[in-house]
Amino acid sequence: MKYRLGTALVLFVLLLGACGKRDSGPAEEAGDLSPYLNTRPGVEYVGKEACRDCHIPQYDTYMQTAMGQSFRPATYANSHADWNNPAPIYDPLENLYYQPFRRDSLLFVMEYRLSGRDTVHKRIEQIDYIVGSGHHTNSHIMDVNGYLYQVPVTYYTQDGKWDLAPGFQEGNSRFNRVIALECMTCHNARPGFVENSENRFSHVPHGIDCEQCHGPGALHVEWMNTGRLVDTTKAIDYSIVNPRRLDPEVQYSICQRCHMQGAAVLRDGKSFLDFRPGTDLSETLDVFWPRFADSVQHFIMASHPDRLEMSECFRTSWAEESPYNPLTCVTCHNPHVDADTVNWNATCNSCHTPQRDNLCTEDLTVRLANGDNCVACHMPLTPSIDIPHIRITDHYIRVRQPGDTETIARDPETGLRLSPADVAATQEFFGLRSLVDKDPTIRELGDGYLTFYEQFISQPRFLDSAAVYLRRAMAENTMKELTPSLVRLWFLQGDSRSVIERASTLDLQSITDPWLLYRIGESYFKEGNFEASLRYYTRAVSLAPFHLRFLSKLGQAYAANDELTAAISIYDRIIEANPNFSVAYNNRGFARVLLNDLESAEQDFLKALSLDPDEVQPMANLASLYLNTGRPHLARPLAARLIELEPANPNFRRLLQLVIDAATSS
Numbered sequence: 001m002k003y004r005l006g007t008a009l010v011l012f013v014l015l016l017g018a019c020g021k022r023d024s025g026p027a028e029e030a031g032d033l034s035p036y037l038n039t040r041p042g043v044e045y046v047g048k049e050a051c052r053d054c055h056i057p058q059y060d061t062y063m064q065t066a067m068g069q070s071f072r073p074a075t076y077a078n079s080h081a082d083w084n085n086p087a088p089i090y091d092p093l094e095n096l097y098y099q100p101f102r103r104d105s106l107l108f109v110m111e112y113r114l115s116g117r118d119t120v121h122k123r124i125e126q127i128d129y130i131v132g133s134g135h136h137t138n139s140h141i142m143d144v145n146g147y148l149y150q151v152p153v154t155y156y157t158q159d160g161k162w163d164l165a166p167g168f169q170e171g172n173s174r175f176n177r178v179i180a181l182e183c184m185t186c187h188n189a190r191p192g193f194v195e196n197s198e199n200r201f202s203h204v205p206h207g208i209d210c211e212q213c214h215g216p217g218a219l220h221v222e223w224m225n226t227g228r229l230v231d232t233t234k235a236i237d238y239s240i241v242n243p244r245r246l247d248p249e250v251q252y253s254i255c256q257r258c259h260m261q262g263a264a265v266l267r268d269g270k271s272f273l274d275f276r277p278g279t280d281l282s283e284t285l286d287v288f289w290p291r292f293a294d295s296v297q298h299f300i301m302a303s304h305p306d307r308l309e310m311s312e313c314f315r316t317s318w319a320e321e322s323p324y325n326p327l328t329c330v331t332c333h334n335p336h337v338d339a340d341t342v343n344w345n346a347t348c349n350s351c352h353t354p355q356r357d358n359l360c361t362e363d364l365t366v367r368l369a370n371g372d373n374c375v376a377c378h379m380p381l382t383p384s385i386d387i388p389h390i391r392i393t394d395h396y397i398r399v400r401q402p403g404d405t406e407t408i409a410r411d412p413e414t415g416l417r418l419s420p421a422d423v424a425a426t427q428e429f430f431g432l433r434s435l436v437d438k439d440p441t442i443r444e445l446g447d448g449y450l451t452f453y454e455q456f457i458s459q460p461r462f463l464d465s466a467a468v469y470l471r472r473a474m475a476e477n478t479m480k481e482l483t484p485s486l487v488r489l490w491f492l493q494g495d496s497r498s499v500i501e502r503a504s505t506l507d508l509q510s511i512t513d514p515w516l517l518y519r520i521g522e523s524y525f526k527e528g529n530f531e532a533s534l535r536y537y538t539r540a541v542s543l544a545p546f547h548l549r550f551l552s553k554l555g556q557a558y559a560a561n562d563e564l565t566a567a568i569s570i571y572d573r574i575i576e577a578n579p580n581f582s583v584a585y586n587n588r589g590f591a592r593v594l595l596n597d598l599e600s601a602e603q604d605f606l607k608a609l610s611l612d613p614d615e616v617q618p619m620a621n622l623a624s625l626y627l628n629t630g631r632p633h634l635a636r637p638l639a640a641r642l643i644e645l646e647p648a649n650p651n652f653r654r655l656l657q658l659v660i661d662a663a664t665s666s
Contacts, residue, residue, distance in 0.1 A: 034250075036241045037219055039278040044218040045190050048209035051217065054224065058336045059210075065338045066133035067208040071188040074127040074141075076105045080134030081155035083107070086162050089153055094172045094614070096121075098153050100162060109140070109153055111174065113613065121613040125175055127151055129204065131187050136301075136390045139165055141179055144578045146200045147548070148179035156389035166387040174612070175580065185272045186258035193273065196514055196544035213254050213335060215241040215277040241278040248318075248326040252305070253281035253436075255329040260435055261302035262289035263451035265444055268481075282437040288448030291430040296396070301384040305329075306435055307395040313351075314397075348374040429461070443473040443485060450488055463493055484516050496523035508535060514544040521553060530560035548574055552583055555591075564591045582611040586618040593625065601625060616645055616652075623655060632662035 037043070052059045062068045072078045081100070089098040099110040106126065113121040128143040136158060140151035152174055154165040164172065178199035184191050189209035192202035211217055220240035223229070230237035236245060243251050254277045266272070266285045275284040289306065292298065299307060308314050308327075317327040325331075332347050333339065352360075352374075360367070362377065370376035378398065381391035432448050434440040440448070446469035453462040466489055473482060483502060490498040503520045511517055521536030534557040540550045555570035571588035574581050589604030602625055608618035619638050626635035639656040646652055 034278045035236075035238055036215065036278040037238050038215045038217070038240055039276045043216045045211050045216040046218050046221055047205070048189065048207075048211070050221055051210045055210075061338070062210070062336045063207075065335070066135050067212075067335065069133040070208045071129060071131050071204070072206050074107045074130050076102050076107065078130055079107065079138055079155075080157050081138050081162070082160065089162055089164060091152075091164060091168075091172050094174075096172070096174075098164075100153055100155075107140070109151055111152070121610075123175075123611065125151065136392070137166075137387070142175065143204075144580055146194070146202060147197075147578050148184075148199050148201060148204070149175055150177040150179060151175065158391060159389045161389055163389060169388065181272045182264060190273065194546050197546040198549060200546050212258075213241075213243055213277055241276075243277065244330060246278060248328055250278060250280055251330065252326075252328050253277075253279070256281050256287075256305045256436060259302055259304040259329075260287055260306055261300055262287040262435060263432070263448050263455060265447045265451055286437045286440055286444055286448070287435045288432040288440075288445070288452060289435055290452070291433050292428060298385050299394075299396075300386040301390065301392055303384075304393075304395045308397070311395070311397040344375045345373060431465075441473070441476070442469050443477050443482065446470040446473055446489075447485055450485065450492065453492060463489065467493075484513055487516055487519050491519040491523065496526045499523035500527060500529075503536075508539055511539065512543065514540045514547065514550060517543070518550055518553065521557070525553075525557060525560070530557055533557045534561055546577070548578055548581055548584075552581070552587065555584070555587055559587065559591050559594075564595055567591045568595075580611060582608045582615060582618075585611070586615065586621065589618065590621055593621070598625065598629060614645060616642060619645075620652065620655065623659065627655075627659055627662060630666075632659050632666065635659045636663060 048059070076083060083100065083102045086100055089100075090096075091098070095113060097112050097114065099112070101108055101110065108124055108126050111121070111123045111125075112119050125142050127140045129141040129148075131139045131141055132154075134157050136156070138155040138157065140153060142149050142151055150165060150173075152165055152168050152172060153162060155162050163169075167177075180199055181191075181193050184193070184201070184204075187208075189205035189207060189212060191204050194200040194202055217240060220237070223237075223239045228239075230239075232242075236242070243254055246254075253275075257275055264272075264285050264287050267283065270284050272285075275281060289303070296310070308329075311327075314327045316322065317324055332344065360374075366377075375393065377400070379393050379395060380400070382394040383391055432445065432452060434445070434448070437444075446466045449462045449466035449469065453459070453466070470482060470485055470489060473485075483506070487499050487502060490496075490502075499520055500523050503523070517536045517540035521533045521540060524530075524533035524536060534554070537550065537554040537557045541547070541554050544550050551570055551574050555567045555574070558564070558567035558570060568588055568591050571584045571591070574584040575588070578584075585604045585608035589601040589608065592598070592601035592604065602622065605618040605622035605625065608615060609622065612618075619642055623635040623638035623642065626632065626638070636656075636659050639652065639659045642649070642652040643656055
């Protein structure tokens with residue numbers, strides 16, 4: 001990532017010593033890309049406690065930083081939130097209330113719904129982890145037998161306010177938003193991820209640790225324990241990465257990995273666990289983010305590198321012929337020290353000395369009102385478009401213009417905050433930009449659009465763009481290489497026939513991508529070929545046995561093939577793994593109806609509705625069960641509620657009429 005701007009833009013001296021030229025090392029001489037030996041495969045992670053004995057000052061101060069406190073067990077003592085009878089949080093879209101509360105040191109949230117003065121739904125979940133240092137938020141995670149899910153409520157510390165969690169305002173996924181590996185590897189130290197699951201972890205660390213920036217420490221510990229010491233005042237210790245000694249591009253990758261959110265696209269064969277400090281991030285993944293007509297004004301929280309790169313300070317320092325060291329994150333930040341304790345003016349004045357340049361022309365009264373703080377004017381605390389109730393340092397360093405202070409997008413009529421999807425709908429779209437690899441392949445761009453569509457904004461134009469890039473990619477990729485991307489595109493477009501046509505050319509047993517198998521299985525199921533769908537789901541589950549969504553689809557395929565006992569066995573397996581998986585109760589109940597086990601089926605439908613009171617399938621199944629067992633008075637409120645949820649559904653209207661007729665005749 002080298003910017004080439006020419007010397008005409010070199011306007012001022014940047015902080016010297018930010019990062020010098022690295023020395024060559026043993027691994028480099030042997031032909032490896034990195035001279036640091038702990039970047040090699042096989043070097044194990046040992047955890048932050050292994051660092052403490054030798055690096056006590058750094059450890060002690062780091063543990064007080066935002067990164068050091070990023071993830072911890074959910075106890076009252078560990079929380080920054082107000083648990084003293086806070087007001088309930090109301091979601092008007094779902095008509096649900098959320099009440100955070102504690103019992104001694106343990107933390108909980110109650111979800112409930114009112115009908116008049118009656119509570120018609122209540123669900124209580126214990127909070128197991130707090131994510132967020134408390135500088136901006138405390139969000140919350142629940143652990144169900146190792147499966148991690150986000151809880152719908154967040155405490156916003158800057159405003160001292162409870163509200164729905166980020167993203168839940170636009171669509172409340174309640175207790176079902178999975179904490180995937182991509183999320184965990186940035187908000188925490190290296191976890192024990194159950195491979196090919198969606199969100200299951202064998203162990204969860206407590207906070208971002210030393211190895212997130214220095215790489216795995218086993219080799220370094222071994223060297224120290226065997227007396228292989230290096231005098232770091234004279235030489236480089238190549239057993240452990242020292243970020244300050246890295247080339248600027250590689251050093252910058254460490255910060256980019258987690259401070260630059262977007263549509264992440266992994267390289268072939270890579271996982272979010274594969275990035276190691278001391279290597280270029282582009283070797284593991286790329287990140288894509290859209291550019292709109294007003295992207296300068298509207299930005300998301302985790303966009304610090306992207307914003308920094310807009311700054312003339314940054315671009316000038318990275319110019320090829322610049323005699324100065326490139327501006328990177330560690331130019332200003334010492335990761336071992338809490339940022340709140342830093343005097344930022346000292347860093348700014350090392351380049352912008354008023355005596356030399358007379359750069360600051362602001363009125364002295366204004367300067368003093370801001371604590372004579374450069375950052376307060378040139379990098380002010382600013383709202384983001386993706387997280388409410390927070391203000392972050394805008395890393396786009398600039399002299400701000402009149403009208404340049406309101407960077408949160410708002411509806412011009414109501415003044416209400418716009419979501420990223422709202423911004424996308426109202427702004428002219430220029431395309432996705434690669435934030436890591438400045439020259440991504442055509443196929444990677446196509447995958448970027450697919451990921452952006454799935455994870456951020458599900459507008460058809462992003463699928464249209466993906467299709468254009470993937471067609472162009474056919475000129476430089478084989479069909480085998482493009483198959484996962486093309487199947488994903490067709491699947492998202494609802495084009496099951498194209499998926500099946502491509503699947504017919506593949507050897508089922510040679511496919512090792514569970515998601516590819518799942519999408520093919522779904523396409524066969526949609527087209528009514530349940531036997532073929534069963535084969536693909538079976539293969540997917542054999543590769544990803546702890547992926548609950550894949551297991552659920554396998555159960556449905558068994559049921560569709562009239563293998564009801566096998567289907568129930570799969571649903572039993574899901575419920576044992578996660579007793580909160582509501583879909584499994586509904587599907588097991590339906591299979592039990594077909595086996596005439598009506599009592600057990602009724603309990604399954606009731607359990608599904610206790611977990612999700614608005615899920616129409618168990619509601620319709622239970623209403624039908626009541627109707628067919630001579631209890632229309634119990635079926636009627638369910639059928640009426642189905643009409644409220646889906647007024648245009650003719651099947652639900654027919655069900656309600658049957659219930660009314662049965663009640664009248666009885």
